[in-house]
Amino acid sequence: MSRTARLVGATMVPALALPLGASIATARQGAVPAPPTNSNLPSGLDVASPYLPQTVCDPDAKPGVTAFARLMANHYSEYSYGISRACNYGLTEHSEGRALDWMLNAYDSHEREVADSVLAWLMAPDSQGRPAAMARRFGIMYIIWNRKIWSTYNMSAGWRPYSGVSPHTDHIHFSFSWDGAMQRTSWWTGKPWTSVTRTPGGTPGNVVDSSSYPTLRQGASGSDVALAQKVIGVSADGEFGPATFTALKTWQRKNDVKVTGVLDKATWNKMVLLGKIPARGDIDGGLARYFDTSIKKGSTGSAVKALQRTLGITADGQFGSGTEAAVKAFQKKKSLIVDGIVTNNVWRALAGIDYKKNGGGGSTTTPDKPAAPAIKTTTEYQNLKSTVLRTGSRGAAVKTLQRALGGVAVDGAFGSGTEKALRSFQWHNGLPTTGTTTAKTWEALENQKYPFLRYRKTVLRKGSTGYAVKILQRYLGLKDDGVYGTSTADAVRALQGRHGLSRTGYVGGLTWQALEREVRARRG
Template identity: 45%
Template sequence: MTRATLLPTSTRGPVRALGAVSVSLLSIPMGISIASAATLPPPPTKPLPAELDIAPKYQEGYRCLDGNRPGPVAFAELLNAHYGKHVYGVNRRCALEHGEGRALDWMVNANTAAGLELGNAITRWLSNPDSEGRPGAMARRLGINYIIWNRQMWRAYDPGRGWAPYSGSSPHTDHIHISFTWDGAYQQTSWWTGKALLAVRYTGPTTNAGTPVPVTTPVLTASGYPLLKRGDTGKDVMLAQGVLGLAKDGSFGPATETTLKSWQSRNGVAVTGQLDNATWTKMIGLGLVPARNATAVGPLSAYVNTTIRKGSTGPAVSALQKALGGLAVDGNFGPATETKVKAFQSAHGISPTGVVATSTWNALIEATKPAAPHPLAQYADLVLKRGSSGAPVVALQKALKITADGAFGPGTESAVIAYQKSKGINPTGVVASATWKALMGQGSTTPTPPVPPPTPAPAPATPAALSTEFTPYKSTVLQTGSKGTAVRVLQAGLGGIAVDGSFGLATKRAVMALQTRWGLPATGVANIKVWNRLELEVHPLVPYWGTVAKRGSSGDAVVALQKALRLPADGTFGPGTEGAVKMAQQKARLARTGVVGTLTWKAIEKQM
């Protein structure tokens, strides 16, 4: 074993600004070799259950604890046994997940061919889909929350973003950073136990004693906040401690209970010593905590890590009832809901316990998934005519059952005219909305009056401040064989492939992976829909760059802002949101105005 102690630090920045491990402590010693590309062994393997572990939400580190948790150490030793010994470090006091002993820095040099090959092999083994197409399956089996390597970041809690660009203070080119969930940190997942973990079990110790704290599912009150009492832990406890003027350690102990009783007495609330519905409601009414809508129903994917059963209440129950159908959506898990759950579980090969955990949520998500879009839907906004070329023309020709050469010539025009006549569409030979709809089985067969071929209006210019690196190339269609600057921009955005300006097999596969993530036909051709989706992956806040948000604002932009700042997303820009914005502005060396304009949106995006 080659282990190093990480330097202590008092700075705890956002995830995307983790400090680099000290090179003097963690550089690879002379004589320790990295497996070369030619001799790189296949990844570690072992018998594993068919069922997959849960992928919990991001578990941010905020405690200052001593010592290393066993999971990161065991994983580092697994890599060392398999690939040769490398220096690694775990605990760096008060530094996010490092400060809790559940983040691993495993040293490997991305600036050498062998090091890059090894780092890519390990990180892609963890993040790639398994044989059943489940993204990041191995990361879930090891209890990994996120990975940073070679200027890119992959999130197990948001795998749809893929390997996104990372712009923190360290490029992570000399080590792989792996943050573990608490269950991964305590080896509770299937790689270590042989049994899939289907619900979050631990939230971590609150002191240096190192004993993990089992997770309990608190009852959700009508206020939208959980019922909390002595012994409970978490961010909502910290929120209340801030109201009470206590140190925000997230642990509901005797001091919190005593101070809470005094607060309840002063504010005319029943003195229970618990954070109950009446207490939360009073705090909301006084503007001390943000309002939460307990009856709002979110997408089912928001609850995959939530376990509910008879007696549970709140939005997760409402979402369940809506998905099951035939029930009153009242947010109360009663006998009728339990009966429906058991019937659904039996019909889907799940043990009919009446308890809704990850496997049942996933089955509900699959059962309620909307039908896949028609393969031609991505082209429905395009106008094609003689002289057009590319993937849309290929799709058109295939739909017309003629030779698909991608060139809209006289033969294609004749076939279009014949098809338009057969469907009662003005036979112009130009493929616009009505023809696309007919090809997708949506069009009317009633003849329409002749109209001249439509000329698309030029797209409005995008202001420079709202442009991204992708904006100049959105009208460019790229495919196998394409070369040049546009290909380089595409490759840099996709990440994990060589940025050589040549559209080859690796680039095509990366494009297809993106298309699959977003539910687009996996053609491997980069068209405007691919550019737009890639832009959203690299710049998730770009839809709001042109929006100004400040105290008193509300709506979708505020929800997106609050999620980016990891605040309760209630859609109302209040004092808490303003304070978090000012902190983000300070970190980005912007004026601390609390007003979110283009520069602040971009700064917050970099800190995500």
């Protein structure tokens, strides 16, 4: 949102202090989930931010904004949002990666209830009577929604009329302070932030792993739906419709998952354990990440805790005699070698997927390691490069375009907002700003989402040199000297471990894809 538009709303229309209940309706009981909770909040409260306008061009999504967006999207099952925006829109915090547009429609009764419930929660006083406590704990600087604006730098005015170019009836706009954007505030750290950082400088807080696979039902859309669609064998258009619902139930039945027709935790977990999708957050049963880790009596740490939780014994992280006895009992039950040592094969048995038996019960033909996911060399843009979209176009291709552009409603209707976002993207990428898709536009969108597509068949290992090594190092945060040495191999192993891949230190198609996922996550 530009400062000019904001000032028009604040000065040309008289400021009006409204009671919260008059401007934001209370959500109906049971209509939307209760707000998120956090047991780690301190008694101290974060400072209310002054107005901090855009001062630099740095559109990469900032960690606090991304974490807040994911928290809201996953908690309320409303997944359409945008953060980053090119630096040719005038003054806007989107161009610093510290503003969020959450696409909720004020004229849709359910989405209106979600929006009003969230805003009531953010604006409410805490137990000590301090106003807008939750907004301050996230470092939110101002909010625009449904023709009204609220800000921490003018809290006494409450919600006041807003008359900018966009009425903000199709999305809520959140702008964050630099401290909120960099995740320094108390919701994330458990400590109140009492100073004001007026520039991008400073050390960002730790990014919370809020990227667990969400529970998705018919009617949902987005990249996680598309990911599941590839596994269950339907067109990966990102739309959870009747065909996806039917195919999902069939897949669940064939893979011994409770048949719900819902992408729930058990379903995601099974997909991870079968090697079809990468581990994420707590979705891997706590086990898949340890498939390449052998543990035995005397071992300690998170792998031991995961083992103990699965066996239903005290999870103290110490592999002692009791744990060994439980492992041996499990091995005997599953016709494994009874030696008390947890290897890849034992982890697979614990996870409930195919494993190799050792006497007494025959043997499966499945190898010890999970089936590797296919290396993709094509994308959803492959068949769209000759598709011309312009104002008035409709359909699935428009939705693909809108998701790629970000910051616009993914409704399949090519309107003025989509055209504006497309022109901005074209300008930012040195393309003719026609507002109409061309083959080069689709290629640029593809390169943005899949920056390593061209390298997926390039194998790198210790001793490799050249430009591909430089690219790898650059995105791993290393010095890009183009020489694949020990530090590069160590960083690659760490990347592979985060994504449930064998920690070989070699880079092939699956490792390039894993790095690509991390790059997209950083961009929000």
